[in-house]
Amino acid sequence: MADLIAQLDEGNPRALPRLLSLVERRDPAGMAALAALYPRTGKAAVVGITGAPGAGKSTLVNALAHAARAAEMRVAILAIDPSSPVSGGAVLGDRIRMMDLHADPGVFIRSVASKGRTGGLAPAAAAMVHCLDAAGYPLILLETVGAGQDSIDIDVLARTVIVVQAPGFGDGVQAIKAGILEIGDILVVNKADLPGARELARTLRGSLDHPEPGEWEVPVLLTDAASGEGVPAVLDAVLQHGRWLAQSGEIAQRLRVAASAEVLDGVRNELQRRLNAATAGSLDQVISDVAARRTPPEDAVNAILASLPGLGGAASDQRGG
Numbered sequence: 001m002a003d004l005i006a007q008l009d010e011g012n013p014r015a016l017p018r019l020l021s022l023v024e025r026r027d028p029a030g031m032a033a034l035a036a037l038y039p040r041t042g043k044a045a046v047v048g049i050t051g052a053p054g055a056g057k058s059t060l061v062n063a064l065a066h067a068a069r070a071a072e073m074r075v076a077i078l079a080i081d082p083s084s085p086v087s088g089g090a091v092l093g094d095r096i097r098m099m100d101l102h103a104d105p106g107v108f109i110r111s112v113a114s115k116g117r118t119g120g121l122a123p124a125a126a127a128m129v130h131c132l133d134a135a136g137y138p139l140i141l142l143e144t145v146g147a148g149q150d151s152i153d154i155d156v157l158a159r160t161v162i163v164v165q166a167p168g169f170g171d172g173v174q175a176i177k178a179g180i181l182e183i184g185d186i187l188v189v190n191k192a193d194l195p196g197a198r199e200l201a202r203t204l205r206g207s208l209d210h211p212e213p214g215e216w217e218v219p220v221l222l223t224d225a226a227s228g229e230g231v232p233a234v235l236d237a238v239l240q241h242g243r244w245l246a247q248s249g250e251i252a253q254r255l256r257v258a259a260s261a262e263v264l265d266g267v268r269n270e271l272q273r274r275l276n277a278a279t280a281g282s283l284d285q286v287i288s289d290v291a292a293r294r295t296p297p298e299d300a301v302n303a304i305l306a307s308l309p310g311l312g313g314a315a316s317d318q319r320g321g
């Protein structure tokens with residue numbers, strides 16, 4: 001573990017992928033390294049990019065990475081979207097630009113399976129973001145699928161959320177109704193080269209509340225992510241939002257919300273794991289007894305809870321990893 005951290009600090013290119021793999025599968029060595037690294041995290045600009053499939057999120061992430069490199073910022077990309085990996089669905093030009101990124105030591109690209117959850121974040125995503133942060137990437141881009149309500153998690157993990165829209169995906173009213181715009185710190189209307197983009201941007205601007213003094217004013221920006229046009233302005237808005245978070249003190253609130261979600265998710269996952277372990281093989285019978293009126297539901301609940309290690313259950317408390 002100390003070795004891994006030393007390698008990370010020396011900039012050994014193999015250290016970060018290794019750490020991420022260990023952390024993704026919650027390997028004890030990886031978790032120990034992350035625990036040691038955790039105090040130095042919390043500084044990176046963690047940017048979530050969400051929006052309907054096909055809106056151009058992957059293309060925008062690529063273009064943002066290029067804009068960051070042009071500004072001499074190192075950048076890490078975490079794609080939380082197995083159906084559309086960061087290089088997937090791209091036309092030839094996109095693929096060539098991705099190859100530039102892969103060859104650039106200032107860019108780190110990784111994807112993480114969302115483990116069957118539709119949209120939402122992989123359980124390991126938060127831990128992996130901490131690793132990228134600890135490795136010193138000042139900018140971390142998270143691409144996630146955003147199908148309505150499922151994408152809401154991204155606003156917990158990210159410090160800045162970009163909601164990507166494109167013409168031809170409804171008139172913007174759908175997004176307004178789905179509430180997805182509410183999580184956006186920056187709204188991007190991509191495919192500005194297509195008809196309807198300007199109109200969509202106008203509709204979105206019209207739907208936004210006027211900010212109170214000192215509040216963040218959500219910009220609506222037009223991009224052609226495929227050509228890169230308008231993308232440096234998105235990067236500027238990201239950096240400006242980061243400065244606003246710091247100046248307004250809002251950053252403390254966001255870090256708190258993220259910490260709360262991560263801790264409570266962790267507790268829930270661990271309880272679920274213990275529940276599965278404790279009831280393996282016996283749950284079917286317990287449910288049958290309740291269904292057949294042999295056991296009252298309340299008694300079954302209490303019996304299961306009493307059998308959970310560490311919850312006042314039997315002395316067979318086993319620490320799981």
Ligand SMILES: Nc1nc2c(ncn2[C@@H]2O[C@H](COP(=O)(O)OP(=O)(O)O)[C@@H](O)[C@H]2O)c(=O)[nH]1
Nearest residue numbers: 053054055056057058059089091191224225226
């Ligand atoms: N015309 C046009 N097409 C774009 C633009 N950005 C992305 N695309 C294309 O839209 C399709 C979906 O893009 P992708 O980035 O995979 O979308 P995602 O599913 O949101 O990640 C791809 O064929 C892209 O090449 C753009 O600004 N203009």
Ligand SMILES: [Mg+2]
Nearest residue numbers: 057058084085
């Ligand atoms: Mg994509």
